[in-house]
Amino acid sequence: MLSYDELTSPERELWDAFPEGRRVDLRTGVPEDDQVAEGGRWGPGRTVRATVIVALLLGANTARPGAVACLRLAGARISGRLDLAGAQIGQSLWIEDCWLFALAMLGTLAFGTHSPRPVQRGDGTPFQPLVYTLDLLIPFGGLGQRTAWYFPNGGLQWLAYLLIALGWVLTTALITGVTRTLQKN
Numbered sequence: 001m002l003s004y005d006e007l008t009s010p011e012r013e014l015w016d017a018f019p020e021g022r023r024v025d026l027r028t029g030v031p032e033d034d035q036v037a038e039g040g041r042w043g044p045g046r047t048v049r050a051t052v053i054v055a056l057l058l059g060a061n062t063a064r065p066g067a068v069a070c071l072r073l074a075g076a077r078i079s080g081r082l083d084l085a086g087a088q089i090g091q092s093l094w095i096e097d098c099w100l101f102a103l104a105m106l107g108t109l110a111f112g113t114h115s116p117r118p119v120q121r122g123d124g125t126p127f128q129p130l131v132y133t134l135d136l137l138i139p140f141g142g143l144g145q146r147t148a149w150y151f152p153n154g155g156l157q158w159l160a161y162l163l164i165a166l167g168w169v170l171t172t173a174l175i176t177g178v179t180r181t182l183q184k185n
Helices: 009-022 036-041 050-057 101-113 128-139 155-185
Strands: 024-026 047-049 070-074 077-078 091-098
Touching: 009 047, 009 050, 009 070, 047 050, 050 070, 050 077, 091 101, 101 128, 101 155, 128 155
Parallel strands: 024 070, 047 077, 070 091
Antiparallel strands: none
16 A cells, blocks of 8 residues: 655655646656657656556545546656556546657557568558557557568567557556546536
């Protein structure tokens, strides 16, 4: 169980804002410093542990009377595993420009530095690393890349499997949050 005394400054700011649904924006306002692709370099002043987010969403800090609790976070580096699988979340989750979403960038860079093999020679669309990564992360529909290309490299295959699993987790969390918001209204 988390103690308030163990929280870092940005985590305390998020903890205090949560009961009233206030937005916590850790961006600097300098475009070069706020690029999500550089999120791995963001220091402790912009880092929030995933365990803090999970604790808040699972009821560690409740709504204040007359307010709607909501986790609203922007410009943060979220460290650790954000595991909400099987959880019933009663609050909305809003994350903007956080390094967690750099999964798309990670996949794009990793897949863009290697050459995939076509599933069928001479058939299919040209390979595009970003679209391939998004095709892995978005579990519904298809962008035509996942079914047209594959990587024989074991490490990249595992990265693809990881992105598929994370896509399902993020989609489930999004659907759960939207469903709960709609049910409250």
